[in-house]
Amino acid sequence: ITEMDPRPLPHNEHSESYAVGILMAYxxxxxxxxxxxxxxxxxxxxKFATLWRVLSDFRARHQPAGEINAVTLLSELLxxxxxxxxxxxxxxxxESLQLTLCMMEPTHIDHHVGVxxxxxxxxxxxxxxxxxxxxxxxxxxxxxxxxxxxxxxGTLAAGTVATRIQNGKAVLHEFLADLQTSYEGxxxxxxxxxxxxxPELDE
Numbered sequence: 200i201t202e203m204d205p206r207p208l209p210h211n212e213h214s215e216s217y218a219v220g221i222l223m224a225y226x227x228x229x230x231x232x233x234x235x236x237x238x239x240x241x242x243x244x245x246k247f248a249t250l251w252r253v254l255s256d257f258r259a260r261h262q263p264a265g266e267i268n269a270v271t272l273l274s275e276l277l278x279x280x281x282x283x284x285x286x287x288x289x290x291x292x293x294e295s296l297q298l299t300l301c302m303m304e305p306t307h308i309d310h311h312v313g314v315x316x317x318x319x320x321x322x323x324x325x326x327x328x329x330x331x332x333x334x335x336x337x338x339x340x341x342x343x344x345x346x347x348x349x350x351x352x353g354t355l356a357a358g359t360v361a362t363r364i365q366n367g368k369a370v371l372h373e374f375l376a377d378l379q380t381s382y383e384g385x386x387x388x389x390x391x392x393x394x395x396x397x398p399e400l401d402e
Contacts, residue, residue: 208326209317209322210322211314214314215244218237218247226258237316241315241316241319242315243322246285249285253282331348
């Protein structure tokens with residue numbers, strides 16, 4: 200690559216902190232996040248990726264996990280000195296956990312998942328473009344390079360479409376449940392509004 204862009208790759212510290220925070224606070228958080236398409240590779244900041252891995256492993260080994268807090272997490276990490284060092288030590292861990300304290304409201308999950316996914320897609324698009332540029336300058340097989348690039352972008356696009364389909368199914372199921380409820384007892388009530396989640400269509 201002729202000249203690297205000096206700007207950092209797209210990421211959002213608050214949303215990454217949120218993902219770690221609710222994983223620590225709620226037993227069902229990981230399944231709730233994954234149901235919305237979240238994967239750990241969406242976490243760009245190393246300390247949050249490490250914290251996620253430790254917390255996820257901890258919950259998997261302790262089912263039901265019960266309450267996980269700063270004390271239990273620190274105890275877990277103290278037994279993994281190399282992992283604690285990756286985060287930056289106990290002080291960095293404490294700072295990271297303090298950042299999560301105001302970020303753990305579960306009703307915000309859809310917003311933060313959307314932010315994390317958008318940042319991940321932007322990073323992957325940038326890296327894909329960088330690989331294409333580097334291969335072109337290096338004289339690599341251009342047909343193979345373009346095919347690989349198209350495949351990479353197609354995978355990213357397919358993931359976005361799949362998420363939209365999944366979200367659409369959830370909206371439809373919720374609407375049908377509301378519709379069934381409105382007609383229970385044989386007395387039709389006012390039909391619920393069908394909300395797609397797309398403001399232009401819901402007006």
